[in-house]
Amino acid sequence: MSTVLIAKNLRKSYGNIEALRGISFNVNKGEIVGLLGPNGAGKTTTIRIILGLLNPDEGEVQLNNITHDDIAFILEKDGLFEKLSVYENLKFYAKLFGLTEPFHKIEEITELLGIEELKDRKIVNLSRGQRRKVVISRALLKNPDFLILDEPTSGLDPMAQIQLQDVILELKKRNSLTVLLASHNLHEVQRICDRILIINKGLLKFEGNTKEIKDSRELENIFRRAVEDE
Amino acid sequence: MNKIFVLCLKELNEHFIHNKRIIISFLILIFAFSPIVFGISSQNNPIVLRIIALIFSLLPVQLGIIFALPVMIESFYREKINGSIEYMLGYNLSLKELWLGKTLGLTMGSYLISVLLIIIFNIALLYKSNILLLQFFGFFAYLNLLILSPIALFSVIGFFSMLYMLFRNYQIPHYILFALVFSSFFLISKLKPRSPMVFEIILICGIAILITVSFIIAHFITRERVILSAD
Numbered sequence: 001m002s003t004v005l006i007a008k009n010l011r012k013s014y015g016n017i018e019a020l021r022g023i024s025f026n027v028n029k030g031e032i033v034g035l036l037g038p039n040g041a042g043k044t045t046t047i048r049i050i051l052g053l054l055n056p057d058e059g060e061v062q063l064n065n066i067t068h069d070d071i072a073f074i075l076e077k078d079g080l081f082e083k084l085s086v087y088e089n090l091k092f093y094a095k096l097f098g099l100t101e102p103f104h105k106i107e108e109i110t111e112l113l114g115i116e117e118l119k120d121r122k123i124v125n126l127s128r129g130q131r132r133k134v135v136i137s138r139a140l141l142k143n144p145d146f147l148i149l150d151e152p153t154s155g156l157d158p159m160a161q162i163q164l165q166d167v168i169l170e171l172k173k174r175n176s177l178t179v180l181l182a183s184h185n186l187h188e189v190q191r192i193c194d195r196i197l198i199i200n201k202g203l204l205k206f207e208g209n210t211k212e213i214k215d216s217r218e219l220e221n222i223f224r225r226a227v228e229d230e
Numbered sequence: 231m232n233k234i235f236v237l238c239l240k241e242l243n244e245h246f247i248h249n250k251r252i253i254i255s256f257l258i259l260i261f262a263f264s265p266i267v268f269g270i271s272s273q274n275n276p277i278v279l280r281i282i283a284l285i286f287s288l289l290p291v292q293l294g295i296i297f298a299l300p301v302m303i304e305s306f307y308r309e310k311i312n313g314s315i316e317y318m319l320g321y322n323l324s325l326k327e328l329w330l331g332k333t334l335g336l337t338m339g340s341y342l343i344s345v346l347l348i349i350i351f352n353i354a355l356l357y358k359s360n361i362l363l364l365q366f367f368g369f370f371a372y373l374n375l376l377i378l379s380p381i382a383l384f385s386v387i388g389f390f391s392m393l394y395m396l397f398r399n400y401q402i403p404h405y406i407l408f409a410l411v412f413s414s415f416f417l418i419s420k421l422k423p424r425s426p427m428v429f430e431i432i433l434i435c436g437i438a439i440l441i442t443v444s445f446i447i448a449h450f451i452t453r454e455r456v457i458l459s460a461d
Contacts, residue, residue, distance in 0.1 A: 073320055095236045
């Protein structure tokens, strides 16, 4: 299995606060990797460094056989333009991504996610679950090889969470996507990830395959040990 | 399509076409300016009408700022807070493209809407007293309306948009705006420009200062600063 992302010894501080204290990990092609950790563990900082939004104080991120153009991402905030319709939001990003005829692509993706009837609705009139689907549609417009998700189900009701997880699994199956999923939801990570990384206080505390973890109780224990370690 | 142009069109669409607040401001300004139009309609002295034409030619700057200010907060500050700017930067839009696309869009929108308002005043004036203000437009009035006003508006919007990107507290740019408005009124009242030429020189110097300061501020704006100031 080829490696698409190598993060080497990432360190990042905000003033006196050390957000990352030397994190290293790999992400292989076609796998879903869960980046698990409590609030303030350093998940968002790691993702922002991978996306090139922040510069690490030390260390580096290497991309193999992909470029930044092949990466799409979903952050905790949806960043949609509230006054515009779903279609106008998607059209803007499609043009930003360089798609010359975005209409068919938008049709195809909104149909895949079951939001085709929402196309003319303004973002401000959508529920949180519907907004999340628009955000996924935006990411898929890029035809990404690598999808980075930062707390994608945060604030969603349980049903919407399950639906969103199913969409991620479906996408992985269809497009053999590589996914890095940052979350603090143990159940979510265990359900959809192939591999789990647990970080706490800027350090990598655990790395293992989901298949090797018997059940949610065992993951809970692993997580508790990793988080209470210091 | 060029990224700057795509962003510029998005700004026009979102903040001027789909923005009810702009229509309300537009109607309020028509209502507020109608007594002035009626006042002018009683004038028939060509020298006074030339001065009025000169003042009208500079209105796009003042009106443009009135239209642009709330829109700037939405476009730069709120989009920074709700994560839109982080997405755009993450999707390979450079800071320069982001700033230029947004500033151009807001400048075009607020300039065009101000010019539309001036056209409405002129039509009202023509209807009320057969005065076509365009007849009294001299060289300086055309220079102001077509060249200096949009450049002045661009420099003001560009300057404040940089401040909105730089600071976490959106009130700081507001304090700077008030300080700038009052100091420019004070300066003009002190200098008492007696000819349009002197006034134009003051305006050009003001634009040059704003552009220079904007260039200096630009050195402090980084992706990291913009993103972290939204957390």
